[in-house]
Ligand SMILES: Nc1ncnc2c1ncn2[C@@H]1O[C@H](COP(=O)(O)OP(=O)(O)OP(=O)(O)O)[C@@H](O)[C@H]1O
């Protein structure tokens with residue numbers, strides 16, 4: 057239904073789909089020309105499969121070798137080459153902008169998630185601690201982050217902190233994302249800790265464990281299990297929110313998409329592809345989490 | 357073993373003072389089995405929890421083996437490892453297997469090697485009669501089995517005293533016996549025990565002394581014979597008439 061509807065709609069505005077132009081933005085075949093580094097004589101041509109290894113001996117007697125595609129080898133043994141002469145060329149697969157952007161999005165999100173998790177656990181623990189100062193500090197942090205838009209935080213990070221502390225755009229972007237996620241993770245962790253019955257802490261303490269040990273061995277493992285679904289949701293949001301870093305000129309998936317559009321005008325195709333790639337990332341993450349959940353469910 | 361002097365615990369709930377424990381002075385001797393009984397809300401649990409510092413004291417003193425819990429310099433964790441506690445709700449660690457429940461604190465608190473802790477754990481599981489369940493998770497056990505694991509877990513720390521807070525109240529009637537049996541055996545072995553319970557049969561049979569509490573106060577104390585046959589206090593008589 058939807059597909060048919062879209063098809064009719066695009067027909068009406070006379071849009072020509074050019075899906076065939078998309079794959080080259082993932083990978084493309086690029087000819088890499090090899091030129092001789094020295095003046096010398098070709099001493100041997102060895103064919104291995106589709107490739108040829110060319111050995112050139114310079115006047116000083118040093119050998120240099122070049123691997124090229126056999127198709128492009130138009131040399132004979134004993135032919136004399138000057139420095140800069142073409143030996144041949146080799147075609148290689150190269151990652152296109154969409155692949156590179158996907159990779160950037162993936163690792164930026166991964167690093168920001170780890171930072172967010174660490175900040176979140178620490179803040180979450182402060183949030184439930186007996187110490188009033190720690191509690192208030194953590195509440196302040198959480199309120200500030202949750203009360204301001206991520207986009208504004210990114211700009212502050214990039215233009216203010218990035219300039220003052222002289223950090224690059226990628227660290228600024230990752231930092232902003234991590235700190236943003238940390239506030240939400242903290243609330244999830246706090247709720248998780250508070251959902252564990254009081255008896256667990258009392259049992260641990262009655263065995264002589266101090267609070268840190270009881271937290272690490274008794275409370276947090278149980279809380280972690282309970283908070284896994286909301287944490288997964290948070291990290292899925294983080295992957296999606298990471299698309300905002302394109303505004304500070306980080307070439308993530310979204311920005312790559314925009315760049316490809318400027319050279320292809322395949323607006324519809326590219327946005328669909330970009331959406332699909334985000335979906336693959338988030339879907340993989342939720343599959344991993346579902347697997348971990350099943351593993352942890354043995355004690356239920 | 358445990359001395360309490362004018363022990364007081366006051367909870368403040370919405371500006372209302374609840375005197376849960378109101379001036380209790382007792383001496384629990386080594387090897388003694390003391391049963392604490394009293395109506396609901398009389399402060400039995402709170403009294404027990406003061407003995408291992410799970411509640412902070414409002415006033416008075418608790419001396420465990422000569423160490424004053426009211427002293428700010430006292431390391432509570434050191435005291436607690438000598439005082440085992442068994443809870444009404446078992447409070448086993450649900451994410452750990454039965455054996456791990458017994459092993460964890462031995463390793464993390466007593467700093468025992470895993471092999472040593474596991475051996476100790478297995479011996480105790482055998483003693484409470486559930487060695488075949490060592491790799492099950494608590495949720496896979498019946499209430500009676502869970503409570504026996506909880507007792508074994510406390511014993512694994514080799515405590516000098518065991519505190520029991522209504523250990524059979526959350527159990528189905530048919531499982532009460534198996535837990536009481538384990539406790540009786542412990543008593544026979546000479547363990548110092550303080551037991552809050554509504555099991556009058558257990559009190560009669562095992563207790564060296566009965567403490568009767570009401571409204572946070574120690575109303576009457578004595579041997580089971582004295583307490584069950586000829587209580588002096590009106591409130592104790594009333595209570596016994598209701599439960600027996
Ligand atoms: N954490 C707490 N905060 C406020 N009040 C409390 C708290 N714990 C206990 N109390 C109050 O202290 C009083 C004594 O409670 P406690 O649990 O010691 O009684 P109990 O004799 O063990 O009763 P039960 O037989 O029902 O277990 C009760 O009035 C109870 O409401």
Ligand SMILES: [Mg+2]
Pocket residue numbers: 400401402521522
């Ligand atoms: Mg109670």
